[in-house]
Amino acid sequence: MNVQNLKGFRDFLPKEAKKRQYVIDKIRGVFESYGFEPLETPSLEYAEILKGKYGEEEKLIYDFKTRGGDEVALRYDQTVPLARVVAQYQNEFPVPFKRYQIQNVWRGENTQKGRYREFLQCDADIVGTSSLMADAEIIALIFAIYKALGINVTIKINDRKNLENLDKKIVSAIDKLGKIGESAVLSEMTEKGMDADEAKKVLSKLSGKPKTEDIEKIFEFIKKMGIDSPKVKYEPTLARGLDYYTGIIFETVTDGKSGSLCSGGRYDNLIGMFANKNFPAVGFGLGFDRTVEAMDKLGLFPADLEVTKVLVTENDSKSLEIANELRSKGVNTEIWLDAETDLGKKIKYAEKKQIPYIIKFLPEPTLINMKTEEKTTDWNQILKILRK
């Protein structure tokens, strides 16, 4: 038996899992501070719900037939399931419906490119209003999230209407401008059938386009929301890959990290594919892995992400009593469970688990700081230190 995790899939051991939980809690807190409510959808959907929604990428969907004969597919993003949910329960929601969703998605990506096949997405969307105030709130929400995490970001925005007379293929070439640069984009445009001079003209004309009326309004709204406008950059060549956008589109970048941390836009027609009426919508998906990587790189995780605060090194009645008292006061406490009595082993355990304090009996209970080796026997002092 090959005792390995599946290729392209990851185990998150405690150290990593704690970081992830930290980021999830922060993001959830900001979502809720703006009145977004949680939604969970199943990991599996009827395959037909997903098919025909993702263009070329459809081949990356994990689909299969169950023993019961159902054609099913693993969640590929959180937007299509949202559209299905809005259509299915359309009279049960308050409108506008502001929902967030933090679940895994699965894509059969090429692992040689360092891509994962299962990854977490954090989405927030506002469904049921075409007010540009909603678009502005989405932008404000993204800034609030990255502020809470400590990452400086810039949001590039554009209006899909700037691109509406261009062929899809040409748009997908232009979309690569930030990644591959102007000359490579120009040659891709010509490969896709456009005359070289024409390509140059199109790109230059696009680059010079002034802000649309909608973009002007959004800038006005986010200013009112207290966002520095230099942090939001109008970029008329920003294109975004997905077909379904109809209005504002945006990407979030941070210094020293290529690619987008988080992106989205307005998509007023997608939900109508599922429901019998139109539901204008705007929202974004946050790339969780990229965000965690950026935080790691910038050293933004608190040093004390430890779960256990103190290890009581014995397990007699007195130790158990102390552990109970500490836990009841909100201190994450371990007692030594193993039959092993060697203190060195216990200390190694505490070190490996990054437990910052131990309580030893000398013979009265003594708190020892694992780093400074400072000792305390005053119980009130011990409580004060551990509850910090």
Add this chain to the structure above:
Amino acid sequence: MNVQNLKGFRDFLPKEAKKRQYVIDKIRGVFESYGFEPLETPSLEYAEILKGKYGEEEKLIYDFKTRGGDEVALRYDQTVPLARVVAQYQNEFPVPFKRYQIQNVWRGENTQKGRYREFLQCDADIVGTSSLMADAEIIALIFAIYKALGINVTIKINDRKNLENLDKKIVSAIDKLGKIGESAVLSEMTEKGMDADEAKKVLSKLSGKPKTEDIEKIFEFIKKMGIDSPKVKYEPTLARGLDYYTGIIFETVTDGKSGSLCSGGRYDNLIGMFANKNFPAVGFGLGFDRTVEAMDKLGLFPADLEVTKVLVTENDSKSLEIANELRSKGVNTEIWLDAETDLGKKIKYAEKKQIPYIIKFLPEPTLINMKTEEKTTDWNQILKILRK
């Protein structure tokens, strides 16, 4: 297109999703208060990892072949992935390794019996020690969880050694004693080839078995941990279905709800099937749905599980400023985003979302309690009410 969730799978709309999040947060808090650390494993494993581990139930595994040709299977429980992880990274963990895991599992259950095919499990296990102190801590942990949730529980415990001379089929019949009663168990025992008199004798002998030495010790330890022993009931006929248990086994029940909320035991040989050395282990899995159902039935969810605390009914500069200030003070705040100006619609929205307060401009900002219609214009008072 059939715009429906897949049969046997569930959408959790905000009201339900908030309850679930409330329970998860509580459980996570208790796990961490005992020093258990989070682990995440992939949803998909190589199918061979799962095969041959679940006996008859193996046919319920969701397995399929990916386009890349891998034979894969969706997580069926969290114990086998734990065993795989311990084997794969065995030198990276502190020992004992105390991990918790809160993830979905998938089983192709018969939906006509009201069973779900995707459901959340909350597991905690202690790996790497055969100390009975670990078994006792697992029992104490379960009590601490249900205490935090407000559910009164009784834990029935037994020692698998009481059953070790009995045939597997007979054990699985005896396992149903709590569900189907003595006479039905006796007839199942005879169906499985045991003489009727012999069956009676076996059952009566088992019922009268005194506590084993290990059970005695566990009772002694949990008493030291501050647990009332009437809450833990020795039940020599308790059997548990799974083959892999080797020592203590237990189930958690609550008044007025049939079946077990949470169950587990000691399994000293399972991880050895993956690793080259033996890892004794003890742990449990908590049935999340049953726990949420029990809480619903007992009315244990706080009335104010609302996400949004206040809706600011306008979206002009002053409103946005107020919303920013409230959010910065930790108050979950919405502003009215839609172009709709009818106040009645805004109030309906607040009602539908169970938002307890609104701020209206009359013309100065006025907090209105949605239930009592009490009004406040004093800003300090407003902050005090909203931050409660």
